[in-house]
Amino acid sequence: MSEHRPVETWLTDMDGVLVHEEQAIPGAADFVQALQASGKRFLVLTNNSIFTPRDLRARLLASGIDVPEDALWTSALATAQFLADQRGGGSAYVVGEAGLLTAMHDIGFVMTERDPDYVVLGETRTYSFESITRAIRLIEKGARFIATNPDPSGPSPFGTLPATGSVAALISTATGRQPYYVGKPNPLMMRSALNRLDAHSETTIMVGDRMDTDIISGLEAGLRTVLVLTGSTRREQVETFPYRPSRIVDSVADLIRFVDHGKPATH
Incomplete structure (x- = not known):
């Protein structure tokens, strides 16, 4: 990596990198502290659209990881930013929770069930048949279909929960319309994060635990x-993919001493 420009910015996924089911991964708190001490800009990214950055900060803090509220970038925020750029001051019917609803309100969108410009689907722990049916009918009437992320399922203390991708597939089957997904693996999520930090792809590293979302979206964004x-x-699964990460490490604990140097170790 010596031929690259020095690293000035870090992007890191949250689940599987910093926490696992709300338990801190060993070394994660120290990694975040090292980023803050270095003065380098960073964002923690998540496809989860349920929580606001304030909520996520509190949840991470309960796990022992201190991430500033403005260093959290969710698929809900990225989706709201995308829609603000596409059609400022538009309207939407939103299926989601506080993270998505707050983000949509903050960019000036009107929430409505009457002829909205968009149907925006996010993650919720309480999908209702009524809201899904309304979304289907609004899309049939011409509303554009947007979804925060394509994740088909998510974990819970009781087992797997259906997530945005699964519900989007249901709506697509009923309407014949595919959504535009804003979150990972869409590299738009990475580019919006870079724009938020006023950072450049050539001086940024993306840290993630999934080849099919984190690594490919980072790669396609030029990171x-x-x-x-x-x-x-x-590790043995990496060879089954047609692309590779720049580096593989056991955990973020292995990256702490490289935050200042900008050259993650080779494994």
Whole structure:
């Protein structure tokens, strides 16, 4: 990596990199502290659209990880930013929770069930048949279909929960219309994060645990990528993908001493 420009900015996924089911991954708190002490700009990214940055900060703090509220970038925020750029002051019917609803309000969108410009689907722990049916009918009448992310499922203390991608598939099957997904693996999520930090792809590293979301979206956005093995991807699985991360490390604990140097270790 010596041929690259020095690293000035870090992007890191949250689940599987910093926490696992709300338990801090060893070394995660120290990694975040190292980023803050270095003075380098960073954002923690998540496809989760349920929580506001304030909510996520409190949840991470309960796990022992101190991430500033303005260093959290969610698929809800990225979706709201995308829609503000596309059609400022538009209207939407939103299926989601506080994270998405707050983000949409903050960019000046009107929430309505009457002829909205968009149907925006996010994650919620209480999908209702009524709201899904309303979304289907509004899309049939011409509303544009946007979804925060394509994740088909998510974890819970009781087992797997259906997530945005699964519900989007249901709506697509009923309407024949595919959504535009804003979150990972869409590299738009990475570019919006870079814009938020006023950062450049050539001086930024993306740290993630999933080859099919974190690594590919970082790669397609022109970033150097680091795969950690504390989440979804095992080392032997990497060779099954047609692309590779720039580096593979066991966990973010292995990156702490490289935050100042900008050259993650080779494994």
